Amino acid sequence: MKIQNIENDLLLKALKQEKTERYPIWLMRQAGRFLVEYRKVRETAGSFKGLLENPNKAAEVTLQPVSILEVDAAIIFSDILVVPESMNCNYIMEEKKGPYFPETIRNNEDLKKLQLPDLYKSNLRYTLEAIEITKEKLQNKIPLIGFCGAPWTIFAYCTEGSGSKTFSVAKRILYQDPEFAHQFLDLITDASIIYLKGQIEKGVNVIQIFDSWAGILSKEDFEIWSLPYIQKICDSIHEVPKIVFAKGANFSLNKINRINCDAIGLDWNVPIEFSKTQINKTTQGNLDPCLLYADRNYLNKKVNEFLDSLPTNHIVNLGHGLYPDTPRENVIELVKLVKNYIKK
């Protein structure tokens, strides 16, 4: 592993299952719309992709929650869909609607259009440059997290062509053209490894793999179509600790526990007690993002109950990204509550 002296090493210690005096905390989508400061920068960038492709502004929004919330880690502002874009599968981010792919990838013929990304010629260079700038500004005060989407989630978007409640097009392909599906998943996996290596080269201290659509697969299908590709990525990355968050794959937690990763993300549907019977690694997440809508008293009570229930090694986070309308003062309060809590 790469050695960097990070002042606040709570997250890194938790990932190594070392004892920490308190639980580290960061929040998915901490650099996001719930912050007015973010919305201002986003506006000057013109669009979501404009922000993504402006390394200075991407670094700026990455750092906002570090000073505003005082979290224990930063996560680079980017999007999981930069990887398919770097492979020549482009997308449009439609306001309030989400991503849309004008040209889907649904068969071997479509696959011919794609290629492995060139880190410094493709769009990936923007995020890599943003990492460089962010690392410079962070001055090793806290760790920086890099990330990518899990191959299944990227596959789901590129085949379906947009978000979907059922992703039935994506799943249909698994059953009707399994050979193509495995080839495409392999290609996404290789591209993701190239991208993560690039991020590590630029200085990220931890990586997280987001399998946002794991939950639309049955347990059996998750273990065929998603987990092996996540495993391949984890087996290729030795330089930094790895967090795997397969949202909704709650009946495969024991299988995820067996792959070569350092921590496992939990959504808010899985009871923490159940996760303890399935996982002996560090866990992360599990708080319902809607809890942040509650009043101060209820929040205080629930967060302390939650902290009481945690295993020794846990990284406090939500079970999903922060919602855009989350009251800012409650997010600040959550971080304070976690910092003030004394581990038993």
Place this chain on the structure above:
Amino acid sequence: MKIQNIENDLLLKALKQEKTERYPIWLMRQAGRFLVEYRKVRETAGSFKGLLENPNKAAEVTLQPVSILEVDAAIIFSDILVVPESMNCNYIMEEKKGPYFPETIRNNEDLKKLQLPDLYKSNLRYTLEAIEITKEKLQNKIPLIGFCGAPWTIFAYCTEGSGSKTFSVAKRILYQDPEFAHQFLDLITDASIIYLKGQIEKGVNVIQIFDSWAGILSKEDFEIWSLPYIQKICDSIHEVPKIVFAKGANFSLNKINRINCDAIGLDWNVPIEFSKTQINKTTQGNLDPCLLYADRNYLNKKVNEFLDSLPTNHIVNLGHGLYPDTPRENVIELVKLVKNYIKK
């Protein structure tokens, strides 16, 4: 319980945990878009709501899968949102987009606009008449299932105003105005009971409660905001057996098992083996609807493996409604496979 001699009583026997020679089968959304016959009638009705509010046509599409698929039960063609509409919370069904509520119900002031439904003056009369026609035509050959949405799911739609990935508006209200939330849920519960009693009066032999959005609540919140209201409905219905399907509430299955219902629906995320450790009632569902995209050999293999894994009392069904693009011949094949399977 109401006594009616139903020729094919497999479903009713399974619900009473009596021994059956084979597993009964019906399919959620069996009267739906995957059938060209349905699409034709739908077209003549002009719109989804036009079909809903035309008792003859609604009865006609209810009966289509009975002759085409030869399933063991019919389910009345209707929509869970007829209940809020009958209470004066109207919705528009937007093509390809789903339901939209021009006026949401978000506080006590909004609640004043609502009332308990009059079965024979409100829109509910259309479905009640459709049940009458369907019962007449079925001639007690197979049972007819009536249904309603769970209060939480109806609450989620009426507060949010449309479908949503997160239902964060609906959940926000639970935390910020719990008193209003409980009042509204109570009102929906009472309206649902009135509606179900009306359906039973017209002859449905079984009722199912659909909690489509149970899965967006944490286990704890499901047990506060959804389960008690489902329980209240079940405690009020003594005339016919009751099936509860709370999609995604997989870590509360043991709690659902304790309420006064006869069977519990399973989505496709929960492994059947896990459900056996949580439930001692009859179960229903669990097949991934996407399995119906597979080729004949794979389908055959998977369905037989699935049937081998079932407990003694199970009603074969999917873990979700049939998708519109499901190949018709595979649905017919599924029914045949289940009928030809000899229970061990």
